Amino acid sequence: MQFLNGITLLLVYQLVGEIAVRLAGVPIPGPVLGMVMLFLTLWLRGAVPDSVGEASTALLSHLSLLFVPAGVGMMAHFSRIADEWVPITLALLLSTIITMVATAFIMQLTTRWLQRTTAPEGGKGNE
Structure with missing residues (x-):
């Protein structure tokens, strides 16, 4: 229940x-x-x-089962994917690169922010 x-x-x-x-x-x-x-x-x-x-x-x-409809859709439209493989490949590559760069940038900003907020009050720590 x-x-x-x-x-x-x-x-x-x-x-x-x-x-x-x-x-x-x-x-x-x-x-x-x-x-x-x-x-x-x-x-x-x-x-x-x-x-x-x-x-x-x-x-x-059971998350893997949710990918079955997407796989079926790809097979149903395989000819269209084959005709437009260049723009699809470029979109996948560029979006992956942009995501990786954005993730790295956000991680650096977050790390710097966390170091600043956890630094001791009198200065930057051991100098």
């Missing part, structure tokens, strides 16, 4: 996100907005309910 309650709560957040996106005309997927709302709710609450934890664990344990 815990799993059923948890999955229902997750689907309700997805539905609310979908409705909000359609009403507001925001150009982001409804499930993403629902996930953000769920995150904010859990953050404000300070804990994850047991039912949501159980449902999330069950979904994550």
